[in-house]
Amino acid sequence: MAETSIRPEEAAHFGAMAADWWDPRGSSAMLHRLNPVRLGFIRAEIDRHFGSDARTLRPLEGRSALDVGCGAGLLAEPLARMGAFVTGVDAAPELIEAARTHAGQSGLAIRYVAGEVAALDGCFDLVTALEVVEHVADPATFVADLSARLAPGGLLVMSTPNRTPLARLLTITLAEGTGQIPRGTHDYEQFIPPEGLAGLLGAAGLEVRATRGIAFSATRGLHLSDDLRLNYLVAAARAA
Known part of the structure; x- marks a missing residue:
């Protein structure tokens, strides 16, 4: 069992991106494109799980939220606008300062x-950890820490x-190869299938x-889909 979920080289890699994290055309441009899609899923699951009104702008009013691997706050800020008392944690101090x-x-x-x-x-x-588990030292320990x-x-x-x-082709070969994502961001061996x-x-x-x-298409861009081959989101709760 690893004593820490943090991989120092990963923290340093993402910390170096802090200065332009909020620039939609900067090194985190792909996260800016992903964020509306991820928020659509999160909002639907919040309404489903907590029974909130889909019409309200603040479905997390009075609730607490933790965003793990928060970066400079791309998700934490929308959660706060939904009414949550938000805590964000990240391994890179540079990102926390930017956040x-x-x-x-x-x-x-x-x-x-x-x-x-x-x-x-x-x-x-609410606990969120988006695009994080593939960067940690011990995924099993990390998921157990989230559960705790x-x-x-x-x-x-x-x-x-x-x-x-497909995920290797689009995420590493093309996105990293063409500079849409900084080179070295992903390690295919760390990718986890849904059943895993x-x-x-x-x-x-x-x-x-x-x-x-x-999923991605030329006509729709990034969008929620039943196709899990590229990237996927899961909502989970305590087993009955």
Whole structure:
């Protein structure tokens, strides 16, 4: 078992991207394109799980949320606007500093912590870890740490690339090869298929409640799909 989920080389890689994290044409451009798609899934699962009104702008009013691997806040800020008391944690101190600065400029009170999820106290109604599990030292330990931070009746949402030839082609060969994603961002051997992630969640006492793919087409761009080959999201909760 690894003592820490953090891989120092990964923290350094993403920390170097902090300066232009919020630039939709910068090194995190792909995350900016992914974010609306991921938010659509998250919002639907929030409404389904907590029974919130799909018409309200603040479905997380009075609830707590933890965004693990928060980067400079691309997801944490929308969660705060949904009414949540948000904590963001990331292994790269440079990203946490950028996140604090941007949240202050946006008038959002978000608690940001440099470190790892295992070091946090307390539990949260919503825990998110998007495009993170493929970068950690020990995925099983990491998923168990996420589960430990989930409050009774809480919801966990994760996303990650699938371990398929298509994901390798589009994510590494093309996206990294053409500079859409910084080179060295992904290691195909760390990609986890849906059944593998479901197994990790089950071992941590959680069960998958919903799975959707993120697909790409020339006409629709990135969009939610039943096609899981490229990238996928899962919503999970405590097993009954």
